[in-house]
Amino acid sequence: MHAFTSSRPSKSRGFTLLETLACVLIVGILASLAIGWYAGHRDVVVKVSRQRNAQEIVNMAVCATVAGCDFVVPGDKFNTIQNLILGTYGTTGIYKGKLFRLTSLELEQLADSLPFVKMENELILYDYTGSQPL
DSSP states (O other): OOOOOOSSOOOOSSOOHHHHHHHHHHHHHHHHHHHHHHHHHHHHHHHHHHHHHHHHHHHHHHHHHHTTOOOOOTTOHHHHHHHHHHOEEBOSGGGBTOEEOOOSOOHHHHHHHGGGEEEETTEEEEOTTOOOOO
């Protein structure tokens, strides 16, 4: 007796070329959407980072002012903030002799944060609009 053989080829377990191309197309479309979304939000992330650095500058300036630190250079916002980055010592009360220093901010990051910082009457203040001159 002869063994029964089918005229149809046996089914393979792999994917066809069309199925593979469809998957690659879908992954490509999703990747292009993700890259577009990321590129659109990158500017917002950079702005928020600069605002946060400016807030840290203002917070340290307030603390140093309360402690009686001599760090303000009248009319010079950049050098005043640079003094905070380098460090200044308190002169009054419980803060006498304590170091006030912005350790989380480097001088290279200072220029990006300056538009969010303003100086009025030798006080460092925060400006959320970012419209202050350097």
